[in-house]
Amino acid sequence: GKNEYDLLVIGGGSGGLACAKEAAQFGRKVAILDYVEPSPQGTKWGLGGTCVNVGCIPKKLMHQAALLGSALKDAQHYGWNIAQPVHHTWSVMAQAVQNYVKSLNWGHRVQLQDKKVKYFNMKGSFSDPHTIRGLTKAGKETIVTAENIVIATGGRPKYPTHIAGALEYGITSDDLFWLKESPGKTLVWDVSLECAGFLTGVGLDTTVMMRSIPLRGFDQNKQFFSPTQQQMASLVTEHMESYGTKFLKRCFPIKVEKLESNRLRVTWKNTDLGTEEADSFNTVMWAVGRAPDTETLNLEAVGVKTNSETGKIIVDASEATSVPHIYAVGDITEGRPELTPTAIAAGKLLARRLFGHSSEMMDYDNVPTTVFTPLEYGCVGLSEEAAVQCYGSDNIEVYHAYYKPLEFTVAERDATQCYMKMVCLRESEQRILGLHFIGPNAGEVIQGFALGIKCGATYPQLMKTIGIHPTCAEEITKLHITKRSGLDATVTGC
Amino acid sequence: LICLQEAAKYEKKVMVLDFVTPTPLGNSWGLGGTCVNVGCIPKKLMHQAALLGQALQDSRKFGWQFTEEVEHNWMTMTESVQNYIGSLNWGYRVALREKKVTYENAYGEFVTPHTVKATNKKGVEKLYTAERFLIATGERPRYLGIPGDKEYCISSDDLFSLPYCPGKTLVVGASYVALECAGFLAGLGLDVTVMVRSILLRGFDQDMANKIGEYMEEHGIHFIREFVPIKVEQIEEGTPGRLKVIAKSTKENEIIEGEYNTVLLAIGRDACTRKIGLEKVGVKINEKTGKIPVNDEEQTNVPYIYAVGDILQDKLELTPVAIQAGRLLVQRLYAGATSKCDYVNVPTTVFTPLEYGACGYSEEAAVEKFGEENIEVYHSNFWPLEWTVPSRDNNKCYAKIICNIQDNERVIGFHVLGPNAGEVTQGFAAAIKCGLTKEQLDSTIGIHPVCAEV
Numbered sequence: 001g002k003n004e005y006d007l008l009v010i011g012g013g014s015g016g017l018a019c020a021k022e023a024a025q026f027g028r029k030v031a032i033l034d035y036v037e038p039s040p041q042g043t044k045w046g047l048g049g050t051c052v053n054v055g056c057i058p059k060k061l062m063h064q065a066a067l068l069g070s071a072l073k074d075a076q077h078y079g080w081n082i083a084q085p086v087h088h089t090w091s092v093m094a095q096a097v098q099n100y101v102k103s104l105n106w107g108h109r110v111q112l113q114d115k116k117v118k119y120f121n122m123k124g125s126f127s128d129p130h131t132i133r134g135l136t137k138a139g140k141e142t143i144v145t146a147e148n149i150v151i152a153t154g155g156r157p158k159y160p161t162h163i164a165g166a167l168e169y170g171i172t173s174d175d176l177f178w179l180k181e182s183p184g185k186t187l188v189w190d191v192s193l194e195c196a197g198f199l200t201g202v203g204l205d206t207t208v209m210m211r212s213i214p215l216r217g218f219d220q221n222k223q224f225f226s227p228t229q230q231q232m233a234s235l236v237t238e239h240m241e242s243y244g245t246k247f248l249k250r251c252f253p254i255k256v257e258k259l260e261s262n263r264l265r266v267t268w269k270n271t272d273l274g275t276e277e278a279d280s281f282n283t284v285m286w287a288v289g290r291a292p293d294t295e296t297l298n299l300e301a302v303g304v305k306t307n308s309e310t311g312k313i314i315v316d317a318s319e320a321t322s323v324p325h326i327y328a329v330g331d332i333t334e335g336r337p338e339l340t341p342t343a344i345a346a347g348k349l350l351a352r353r354l355f356g357h358s359s360e361m362m363d364y365d366n367v368p369t370t371v372f373t374p375l376e377y378g379c380v381g382l383s384e385e386a387a388v389q390c391y392g393s394d395n396i397e398v399y400h401a402y403y404k405p406l407e408f409t410v411a412e413r414d415a416t417q418c419y420m421k422m423v424c425l426r427e428s429e430q431r432i433l434g435l436h437f438i439g440p441n442a443g444e445v446i447q448g449f450a451l452g453i454k455c456g457a458t459y460p461q462l463m464k465t466i467g468i469h470p471t472c473a474e475e476i477t478k479l480h481i482t483k484r485s486g487l488d489a490t491v492t493g494c
Numbered sequence: 495l496i497c498l499q500e501a502a503k504y505e506k507k508v509m510v511l512d513f514v515t516p517t518p519l520g521n522s523w524g525l526g527g528t529c530v531n532v533g534c535i536p537k538k539l540m541h542q543a544a545l546l547g548q549a550l551q552d553s554r555k556f557g558w559q560f561t562e563e564v565e566h567n568w569m570t571m572t573e574s575v576q577n578y579i580g581s582l583n584w585g586y587r588v589a590l591r592e593k594k595v596t597y598e599n600a601y602g603e604f605v606t607p608h609t610v611k612a613t614n615k616k617g618v619e620k621l622y623t624a625e626r627f628l629i630a631t632g633e634r635p636r637y638l639g640i641p642g643d644k645e646y647c648i649s650s651d652d653l654f655s656l657p658y659c660p661g662k663t664l665v666v667g668a669s670y671v672a673l674e675c676a677g678f679l680a681g682l683g684l685d686v687t688v689m690v691r692s693i694l695l696r697g698f699d700q701d702m703a704n705k706i707g708e709y710m711e712e713h714g715i716h717f718i719r720e721f722v723p724i725k726v727e728q729i730e731e732g733t734p735g736r737l738k739v740i741a742k743s744t745k746e747n748e749i750i751e752g753e754y755n756t757v758l759l760a761i762g763r764d765a766c767t768r769k770i771g772l773e774k775v776g777v778k779i780n781e782k783t784g785k786i787p788v789n790d791e792e793q794t795n796v797p798y799i800y801a802v803g804d805i806l807q808d809k810l811e812l813t814p815v816a817i818q819a820g821r822l823l824v825q826r827l828y829a830g831a832t833s834k835c836d837y838v839n840v841p842t843t844v845f846t847p848l849e850y851g852a853c854g855y856s857e858e859a860a861v862e863k864f865g866e867e868n869i870e871v872y873h874s875n876f877w878p879l880e881w882t883v884p885s886r887d888n889n890k891c892y893a894k895i896i897c898n899i900q901d902n903e904r905v906i907g908f909h910v911l912g913p914n915a916g917e918v919t920q921g922f923a924a925a926i927k928c929g930l931t932k933e934q935l936d937s938t939i940g941i942h943p944v945c946a947e948v
Contacts, residue, residue, distance in 0.1 A: 051942070057879065060943050064880045065556035071549040072558060078543035079571030079682075080550060086560040093557030096883045202557065341940045341947065367939045378941065406535065407542045410574040444914045447946030448921020454938045455928035464833075465924045466840045467814040468851070469529070470538045473920030474814065492585065 003130055005031045007354070008146030010124045010132065010297070013049015015330030015343030016152035017108060022351035024115040031144060032112065033134055035123035037296075039174040040159070040167050046105030047112075047119070050154050050331070051340040053101055058177035059194055061097045063372045066201020070374075074411035088202040090182035098178065120144070125298040129323055148354055151304070151313060151321070151328040152347065153297065155290035155338070160189075165256030169264050170284045184282030187266055189253050192287030193236060197374045200245040207246040207281075209253065209268060231384065231421075232377055235438050239375040239417040251277075256284055292332045302326065307334045317361050319350050337367055368450035370443035375417055378442030380450040381434030387423045396433065397426045399459070399479035403491040405440055406470045418472075422459070422479050430459035435476070445473040495527070495586060497628055497802065497820040502593040504828035509622060510595055511602035511612050517651045518637075518644040524583030525590075525597070528632050528804070529813040531579055536654035537674055539575045541845045544681025548847075555884040566682045568659035576655055604771035608798070611771075626827070629777075629786065629794075629801040630820070631770060633763035633811070638666070642726030646737055647757040650675060658733035660684065661755030666723055668694045670844045672760035673706065677847040680715045687716040687752070689723065691744060691761075695844070699856030702892075702909050709848040709890055709911075720744045726757055765805040775799065780807050790834050792823045810840055841908075841923035843916035848890060851919030853926055855907035860896045869906075870897045872932070876948040878913055893948050895935070903932035910945075918946040 007023045009016045012034025020032045036053075038044040045053035065088070072086055112119045122134030122142060132149065134142045157172035176183065176195060185205040188196050192208070199206040241247060253268045259280060267278040292312045299306060305314045305322040312334035319327045327350055330336075330343035345362060352358035368380035387396045400421035408415045423434040435449050452462070467474030481489045501508045514531075516522040523531040543566070550564055590597045600612035600620070610627070612620045635649035648656065650671055662685040665676040672688060673695065680686040688710075695703035711717055721741040729736040734755035741750050765784040772779060772786075778795045779786050785807035792800050800823060803816035818835050825831035841853035860869050873894035881887065896907030908922045922930075940947025 056943050060879050061556075061883055064883075065553075065558075068549055068553035068556050068558060071546055072553060072560070075543075075546040075550055077570075077574055078539075078546050079567040079569075079574075080543075080546060081565050081567055082550070083561040086558060089557045089559055091557075092555075092559075096555055096557070100882050339939075340942045345939055363937055368941050370941050370944065406538055409578045410539055410542070410571075441914045441917045441944075443941040443944035444917040444946045445921065447941050447944060448918060448923070448925055450921070450941070451925035451930055451935060451938045452921060452928050454934050455925055455930050457924060457928045461928050462924050464836045465927045466812070466818055466836075468841050468843050468916045468920050468923070469813045470534050471843070471916035471920060473917045476920065477924065492589070 003145040003147045005029045005118075005144065005146040007031070007148045007150065007351070008132060008144055009033070009150045009152055011049065011152035011154060011293075011330070011332075012047045012108070012119070013152060013154050013330060013343070014051045014340040015154075015347040016049065016150065017047075017112075017347075018344040019150050019152065019329060019347030019351050020117045021111065021115050022348045023355055024117045026351070026355040028355050029118075030116075031118040031120065031146070033120045033122050033124040033132065033144075035121060037123070037156075039156075039172065041171055041175045043175045043178045045178070046102065047108045047121075048101075048105050052104045052108070054174050054177050056340055057104065058097050058101060059173075059198075060372060061100065062093065062177070062198040062202070063194065065093050066198040066374060069201050069203065070413075074407070074413065077411045090202065091180060093202070094178075094180060101177075123296060125296055126302045126304075127298075129302045129326060147325065149326050150319075150347070150350065151294075151297065151326065151332060152330045152343070153293040154331040155292050157286065158289050158291045159286055160253070160288050163253050163255060165258070165264075166253075166286065169256045169258055170286045172286050176285060183285075185280075186283040186285060187279075187281045188285045188287055190288050192285070193240065193373045194371060195285065195287065196245050197240060197243075197372075200240070200243055201374055205246075206244075207248060207279075208240075209248040209251050211252045212250065232379070232419075232436055232438060235417040235419055236371065236373050236375060236377050239438075240373060242414060242416075243374045290331070290338070294332065304328075310334060318353065319346055319362070336364060337369070339367065339369060342367055366450065366453050368446050370446060372443075375438055376440065376442035377436070377438045378446035379434065379436045380446055381432070381453055382423055383434060383436070384421065384423050387433050391425065391433075395426050397424050397430070397459075398422070398483040399424065399481065400483055401475055401479055401481060401489050401491050403439070403472065403475045405472050407440070420476060420479065421483075422462075422476070424459045432457050432459060432462065437472075437476070439472050441472070445476070448473075449476065495525075495590075496817045497630070497824050498595045499589060499593050500821050500824040501828060502595050504824075506828060508595045509624070510590065510597050511600050511610070512597070513599060513601040513614075515601070515634075517649065519648060519652050521652045521655060523655070524580070525586045525599075526579075526583050530582050530586075532651050532654055534813055535579060535582070536575050537650075537678075538845060539578070540571065540654070540678045540682075541674065543571050544678040544847065547681050547683070552880070552884040552886070568682070569657075571682075572655065572657075579654075602770065604775045604777075607775050625798065627799045628820075628823075629767070629770070629772075629799065629805065630803045630816070631766040632804045633765050635759060636762045636764050637759060638723060638761065640724055640726065642728070642737075643759065646726050646728050646735075647759045649759050653758060660758070661734045662753075663687070663756045663758055664689060664739055664752065664754040665758045665760060667760035667762070668692075668696070669760055669762065670695060670698075670846075672758075673710065673846050674844065675758060675760060676715055677710060677845075680710070680713070681847060686714075687718060687754070689718045689721055689741060691722050692720065698844070698850075699852065699858065699907075699909055701857055701894075702850055702852070702911060705890070705892060705911055706844070706846050706848060706850055709887075710846065712887075713847060718750075721750065723757075724749075729753065763804070763811070767805055783807065791826065792819055792835070809837060810842070812840065812842060815840055836927075839923065839926050841919050843919060845916075848911055849913065849915035851908075851910045851915030853908045853919055853923040854905070855896055856909075857894070857896055857907065860898075860907055864898055864900070864906075868899050870899055870903065870932075871895070872897070874948055876912065876945060878945050879943045880913070891945065895932070897932045905930045905932060905935065912945050914945065921946075 006028040007030045009020045009032040024030045124132045189209040196208045250271045257265045263280045313328040329346045331338045370378040404415040418439045420437045467477045514522045600614040668690040725740040727738045787807040802819045804811045844850040877888045891912035893910045897903040
């Protein structure tokens, strides 16, 4: 045989692992390369990619730690006697989270072994369209050839290198989840609501500096968190403000210097006032977007085309690149959501098309997602603004409501930002175009409705669905006040 | 209440009579019915108190530090819950006033066609006539009919406002009321025993019911199976006192005794239809159950008399069902609408320590209706991410869907056992209403990381 492997996957993250394991199920000879270039601060991790090591998983666990902090406060109202003071120890949380992540790394290794996928802990680059040159940490080289190659190397956080001291003194999410000691007083630039949220929640002095508007940083994916998601974004940030996160709006950093005390001094420009200000922090975290990890792949050698602006790999509806037999899935691909579940689904379907005689393509429409801020935001489908742009404001109807979760009542928690809205077509059928929910357990709430939207759910069908009482989700089945009417949208009663 | 507010919108002259006959122990409450006062609302709040107790334990693993000894104060919780309920009672009074619905706190009974007698707390009687009537009197807890039951036992009607901690409690019954109450009482740190005559959660998917029971048992709740109490005696008076319960096996002749501070009866509920003069106006009821049969427009056999809620025969005893039926009824009567209440695929959730959400057929019902070879059951255990760090059970949460193979693998049953089951289930219920198939389920992307994506 010409090529050693039927399939070689470069990148052992959500997309890569799913693709490799699925292909192996068809009895194919599969290999996977995974390598983690240490961050500028020296942080590295094991098999599993961003999601497992420096993304979804540790993020959700630290978010949970923050939520538990609120639960401790609520508990007193519900009769639990907890002697004050209550405090949080970062290192206990960090170790527990890091141990769990390591167990997942291990689990993936075992799974690859079970499914007979050959694993190389090497950094891959192209020699020719069917040949990959792998390099170990020690510099040892191995050549691997394959009939089909899937690039799934994902992305890494960008550094604002134009800011003096950014690289030397700042950290990113790559480092945050692996810190052994508390980050202390932290500055985050630009908007990273989830991280700022849980840092605040575990009791740290946290400041978010933003150049312009919240959630703007995610606008690579026009469908998600684009600048047009203003209403939802401002509700989420309003909540965080009352939660204790500090916001420095319309500012941008100029330089970072290290002080004798080892603290960091950040100088920034306040564009509103036109002045320069400064303060010191223990930690400065950069959240200025992620860049696709294509630098060292040597794509030019084989002619895989990338988007000149974003650097991401251009693929068609079947995840094929510009070069036959070379494919790409996950965060590295242009125009796709940067989400684990879509990468996994795309990877699996690709394997089935290549080796399982399937012709099913990935459906990227109506992908639900959730932002795990202190008050969570879940959504599926079109934003209100996107719907208006697509259909015209006369042709859409927006139903909305402000509600109060039952559990907030006894806990005396503020529910001002608990809000939901449904965007529908106005014509007879009233098909639902988008659903947005801010509140506790937003992900759990939205998931089932995403299914409904996949089935073409209409407003009348939703109204026929009986609610489960008492929950937050039931309020969705009771939405009836339109934005157009201008009536008060606050839910009252039982 | 929903009916009234809706009818008043259409400029109809509307009146409501609401009256709470005190419990055997003298307990009573305000406007709002079972859900608000002695059902869904206080239940969920006390369940939340229990969940927060668990959260406290979890939080230590996530780095939170506080004293080892954490105790729960029943009075603090109960006061907060009752205050909230009071605000709801008040809110309803205000809403009725704003919508110009006449409200009387009086016991209503039919005396002649189109006429009702209203008797208030002081015994003062008034007569009212109306073009149409709506009966929505709901139910009250059933008693065992054994010596000592009404004197010494409490029911859910008393539990949520009990002015002292119930202490070591025996819960009699295996209904969702019994299991939910037993669940949160144990979660608050009390010694709880559940006495079950035969099976758990009759009418629910038994596979799920058994998992719920198993979980509760593994978490410290004692179960005494196949026994019924035959006598309750008072050993000592007090708040709480001490009670002796004598019980007999349903299988052999075995008799057992036990001592408890509180005995909570949760063996079922009876419709409040026997003493409201229905015979005087000819409304037929099911003599055995007391429930009222209605047609699909909630009309009784007497054309001008309607009924909604828990008292209906063969309908689900759920607040949202009652609300939906009531609202649509009024819209049909006064706004020319034609929509009828859709009682199919009504989702529900049992708020036990491990919550259970369901919509559609149980596995047994599906097998019976479609035949085992025509249904496919897909299932999975799952481990909520939030349970990993505190090392909580890694194989207890469970989800299953039941599909009809002959109908495009349409999803006809959905069952989930895990945290926030209600929030998870609601959306799936909407999808099932839209005719969800397995293929559509498979092609929907999950939100990561949440329980619902399983």
